[in-house]
Amino acid sequence: MGGNGWMHTGPYQRDPAAAFRRAQEEQLAEDDHGFPGRTIGELWEDPDWHEYIFTGGTGTVLDQPMLxxxxxxxxxxxxxxxxxxxxxxxxxxxxxxYDDWDAALHSEQLDFPERAQGRCTVLYTDGQPTRIGYWGVTAD
Known part of the structure; x- marks a missing residue:
């Protein structure tokens, strides 16, 4: 098996770690992947979550424990x-x-990272930071 690439955006916050956590919380609220009622921190303490992530993953910001x-x-x-x-x-x-980022990823001008890793960058609208682009590759 090989890792699968993924990409999506999350809300901008001045503090990148806070923005990452918020993106994770939003993603977890959309889909708990069969681990209901847990926080991100609780998930990363659970060996079953580790197994889930490292043998398939979510293809989202949930696949990384921290920024x-x-x-x-x-x-x-x-x-x-x-x-x-x-x-x-x-x-x-x-x-x-967003369009610059999307085009760079699809043209391979911007690379996807190695398996089990993610990258992020601030995205701008009319010169102002508005979103954060996240992309990565699953661990499997």
């Missing part, structure tokens, strides 16, 4: 924001729109 710094190494099942340089490689003004 790491943009400059942290790329190992582990983490969500990592792009660095400014990584963003400017496909969005020279450093303020990508």
């Amino acid at each position: 790491i710094e943009a400059t942290d190494p790329d190992d582990g099942p983490y969500m990592r924001p792009l660095t400014d340089e990584e963003v400017k490689a496909w969005a020279p003004d450093g303020r990508p729109t």
Whole structure:
């Protein structure tokens, strides 16, 4: 088996970790994947959740337990924001729109990460941050 790529957006917040948690909470409210009544933190303490994620996953932000710094190494099942340089490689003004991001992912100008990893970047509308684009690859 190989990992499956996924992408979606979540609400913007100035604090990237808070925005990531909010995106996870929204995703979990839409689909608890058979683990009802649990928080994100509780899920990541459950060995059954680990088995579920690492043998298939959700194809969403729920597949990563936490957001790491943009400059942290790329190992582990983490969500990592792009660095400014990584963003400017496909969005020279450093303020990508949803359409810029979508086109970059579909044209392979912007890569999907390795299996069990996620990436994110702020998306802009009329020069203002409005959403965060999340994408990744399942662990399976």
